[in-house]
Amino acid sequence: MSDQFEPRLIGFLCRWCSYNGADLAGTSRMKYPPNLVPIKTNCSGRVDPTHIFKAFAEGADGVLIAGCHPGDCHYINGNYRTAGRFPLMKKMLEQLGLEPGRIRLEWVSAAEGDKFARVVTEFTEEVRALGPLGWNTRTPEEQADAGQASSDRVEEAVPA
């Protein structure tokens, strides 16, 4: 094992295209880094900004959203919504100091195993170069904060 930084990446993959693209990369035995944890979603349009903020808040170094190509969304316009929301979300994350390279939106079809492998490879290297994000463990003050949070808001429990 080398001691280079291994980024932790979360990938929200739509089940109709990109998840199958990832499957194809696997069954075709393409080589790509193991850093991305795939999460199957029904549609890229279902990936609420809440999920992305939560991923960063809980320690992800980078987040990928992948869906069907424009015009191919199983739900007609889910990916259109994803694309419309993405720039404003990115702007908010940048306002909070996140490097733009840590969040990425890609269209990957079920036939594009090679594209999936390439995207994950590129993304892993880009985030590796940026280094750890550590949103949940940044300053000693922040770490102390985390240890002290002691009560739950029953109404606002995160829905599964």
Added chain:
Amino acid sequence: MTDKFKFAMYWAGSCGGCEIAVLETKDKILELDANYDVVFWPVAADFKYKDVRAYDDGFIDVCLFNGCIRNSENEEIAHLLRQKSKVLVAFGACATMGGIPGLINETTAAELKELVYTKNPSIDNPEGIYPQEKLEVPEGELELPHLYDTVRTLDQTVAVDYYVPGCPPEAHQIAAVLDVVTAALKGEGELPPKGAVVGVAPKTCCDECKRVKEEKKISGFRRMWEFFPDPEKCLLEQGVVCMGPATRAGCGARCTNVGMPCRGCYGPPEGVVDQGAKMLSTLASIVDAPTPEEIAEITATLPDPVGTFYRFGLASSLLRRAKV
């Protein structure tokens, strides 16, 4: 002291508006006096921290705690009041969500001081004089509380029993909350489940808003000073960023009913984890443009989405603060 119940109210990092809101309950305040002894309330009665320290644990029946945790003094008193109170209520937007002071989480205490004492165009401070936390004087050492980089909510600091949101909470909601707690203390009713948000209504601010809602489709954003908004129509449909869809009901849509957009002071509605994330999805989905690129162009005209969507809730949002 009488055998009345014991009441305390405290202000941490806040503006004092919550205290005024309690006075706004008008004759209810007489009921408060009939049922409770005030044992600590810096704005209204002359008790000192040492008095509170001398009370037995749990001596205070109800403590309304307003204000965020901005500095070491706020934190110390939050722990003290938690220890001395049976029921600790996070009262108002700052205690529940960080409030306006929580916007400091976009930057750091050092940058704040630099702006206030040096960079501010109306400041002349050639010697670079900054406030010091400790100062030696002939009589001894003077000490100011330590200013934190990160504003915290009350429940990020100590365990909280109930939440009453609002900047400030509405008087009729405060009265309702006091009624419930007093009845429970007298054994005439039950306390709500621990952790409940009280003094609010289910649904969103839009549900309480009297403006006429049609199809939410907008082609651009406008600020209030740029035009005369139609007094009857939904402000959001007129292109004004109104936080109503991402805000909990409870205030009766006070602001929109008098012509101003909702700023979101009641916090996210039930089931919504992150108010800013919710508002961002809402806005992006009502922008009416044929391509995602054009939607992006329109949303890019919003100058400060973090400060707008998290005006009161940055400290309690998922990300909580900017990266430093």
